[in-house]
Amino acid sequence: MSNPEAQGFKKISEETQSKPAQTNPYGPNPADFLSNVSKFQLIESTLREGEQFSNAFFSTEKKIEIAKALDDFGVDYIELTSPVASEQSRADCEAICKLGLKAKILTHIRCHMDDARVAVETGVDGVDVVIGTSSFLREYSHGKDMTYITNAAVEVIEFVKSHGIEIRFSSEDSFRSDIVDLLNIYKTVDKIGVNRVGIADTVGGANPRQVYDLVRTLKSVVHCDIECHFHNDTGCAIANAYTALEAGAKLIDVSVLGIGERNGITPLGGLMARMIAADREYVLSKYKLHKLRDLENLVAEAVQVNIPFNNPITGFCAFTHKAGIHSKAILANPSTYEILNPSDFGLTRYIHFAHRLTGWNAIKTRVDQLNLHLSDTQVKEVTAKIKKLADIRQLNIDDVDSIIKDYHADVQTPVVAPVADTKVDSLDISEEPETKKQKTA
Numbered sequence: 001m002s003n004p005e006a007q008g009f010k011k012i013s014e015e016t017q018s019k020p021a022q023t024n025p026y027g028p029n030p031a032d033f034l035s036n037v038s039k040f041q042l043i044e045s046t047l048r049e050g051e052q053f054s055n056a057f058f059s060t061e062k063k064i065e066i067a068k069a070l071d072d073f074g075v076d077y078i079e080l081t082s083p084v085a086s087e088q089s090r091a092d093c094e095a096i097c098k099l100g101l102k103a104k105i106l107t108h109i110r111c112h113m114d115d116a117r118v119a120v121e122t123g124v125d126g127v128d129v130v131i132g133t134s135s136f137l138r139e140y141s142h143g144k145d146m147t148y149i150t151n152a153a154v155e156v157i158e159f160v161k162s163h164g165i166e167i168r169f170s171s172e173d174s175f176r177s178d179i180v181d182l183l184n185i186y187k188t189v190d191k192i193g194v195n196r197v198g199i200a201d202t203v204g205g206a207n208p209r210q211v212y213d214l215v216r217t218l219k220s221v222v223h224c225d226i227e228c229h230f231h232n233d234t235g236c237a238i239a240n241a242y243t244a245l246e247a248g249a250k251l252i253d254v255s256v257l258g259i260g261e262r263n264g265i266t267p268l269g270g271l272m273a274r275m276i277a278a279d280r281e282y283v284l285s286k287y288k289l290h291k292l293r294d295l296e297n298l299v300a301e302a303v304q305v306n307i308p309f310n311n312p313i314t315g316f317c318a319f320t321h322k323a324g325i326h327s328k329a330i331l332a333n334p335s336t337y338e339i340l341n342p343s344d345f346g347l348t349r350y351i352h353f354a355h356r357l358t359g360w361n362a363i364k365t366r367v368d369q370l371n372l373h374l375s376d377t378q379v380k381e382v383t384a385k386i387k388k389l390a391d392i393r394q395l396n397i398d399d400v401d402s403i404i405k406d407y408h409a410d411v412q413t414p415v416v417a418p419v420a421d422t423k424v425d426s427l428d429i430s431e432e433p434e435t436k437k438q439k440t441a
């Protein structure tokens with residue numbers, strides 16, 4: 001929807017936005033000593049996981065434009081496709097490393113020295129290494145056992161570390177891996193000084209409780225930071241990311257609009273919505289949220305998708321209120337029905353009043369906007385007329401405005417039956433009663 005106001009949506013000013021409540025029921029539990037909800041970091045993977053989205057093709061110029069936009073938004077890390085994927089992937093990785101961005105640049109490789117040797121020559125600030133540890137992947141992907149995997153991990157980590165750059169080790173398909181295998185390998189890589197370990201819900205099957213348990217257990221075994229990567233196959237990617245932070249993970253992998261393999265991973269915008277509800281100050285201090293819409297539009301256009309109508313924050317109706325009960329309360333105090341403040345994202349809230357669920361409070365505001373003056377009783381009467389027509393067909397703002405204006409004209413020009421001794425020239429009868437009847441019918 002390009003112009004909400006043309007369709008019966010009224011823009012609501014910011015003046016009545018309330019101050020945040022003193023205690024935030026959606027914030028981190030102060031007693032939860034493990035929580036990193038108020039100090040999380042983002043590993044932005046639009047240019048790695050996002051390139052695995054079925055529609056994605058990023059030219060070098062587009063990658064650079066996206067990398068700069070992500071950097072401007074304030075992400076902590078930008079993860080790029082493996083330089084061994086193709087010649088162009090390597091060249092693009094080198095080009096992005098030379099941009100001098102504030103965000104640290106990472107590349108993502110298999111747990112193999114051939115990949116590591118190429119990665120460290122690209123100029124990246126760090127390398128994300130991954131290898132499947134579940135029996136599915138050990139049997140059908142790379143065919144290696146845990147001893148082989150552990151030795152390969154140690155060799156790659158020591159090699160990357162010797163180049164003075166960051167190194168992260170991650171187990172692919174962590175939630176279908178044996179917990180003892182997992183903890184053993186994480187313990188080993190932690191001991192040799194890996195910067196981060198990663199947990200990956202590669203098939204998107206984990207639920208928040210499983211995430212909490214695994215992250216919390218891992219936290220008791222390693223000293224390094226914990227990063228988490230959640231696919232969204234079963235719709236838990238944002239909830240899992242939040243839960244991981246609650247359990248002590250520090251970094252979350254995201255991509256713009258969540259693009260990635262299959263239906264993708266935790267979306268940057270959705271996670272921002274979740275995190276600002278928990279700790280507004282921290283999120284506002286780190287990320288330029290008013291750039292989110294442009295960033296999403298940039299990526300949506302690059303991969304030729306639309307922004308979903310129900311996208312957190314930027315979906316076209318994310319800040320549109322419709323039912324009369326909601327509209328009345330929103331007009332009095334937007335916090336009644338909003339957990340997010342649209343102005344934090346450079347956006348506007350709307351009241352949609354051109355329909356049969358509207359109420360007189362919403363219509364009164366429209367009357368005021370039109371600079372007309374009606375009593376409350378009159379507004380209630382005109383609201384009834386609007387609802388009557390809305391029962392018959394879909395309305396737009398012009399329908400509502402003309403009902404209001406006609407009603408207003410009627411009440412401003414009372415019809416007085418001419419009586420012999422009345423001084424008719426003192427009355428303002430600009431229209432014949434018949435004409436008015438036809439217009440408001």
Ligand SMILES: CC(=O)SCCNC(=O)CCNC(=O)[C@H](O)C(C)(C)COP(=O)(O)OP(=O)(O)OC[C@H]1O[C@@H](n2cnc3c(N)ncnc32)[C@H](O)[C@@H]1OP(=O)(O)O
Nearest residue numbers: 082084085086110111112130131132141142143172202261
């Ligand atoms: C869950 C994830 O998203 S992980 C990241 C996925 N990213 C990518 O795949 C990046 C893009 N990939 C590519 O360009 C290619 O797959 C390449 C260049 C990495 C490898 O290409 P190819 O050598 O032609 O192999 P192919 O893709 O067919 O198979 C994967 C190979 O990697 C091996 N492998 C798979 N995962 C890993 C791993 N984590 N660590 C080490 N080796 C691995 C497999 O055993 C297989 O080796 P094989 O050729 O001896 O059978």
Ligand SMILES: O=C(O)CCC(=O)C(=O)O
Nearest residue numbers: 130170172198200202229
């Ligand atoms: O490297 C990682 O941690 C995640 C890799 C990946 O994309 C996945 O497992 O889905």
Ligand SMILES: [Zn+2]
Nearest residue numbers: 049202229260
């Ligand atoms: Zn993934």
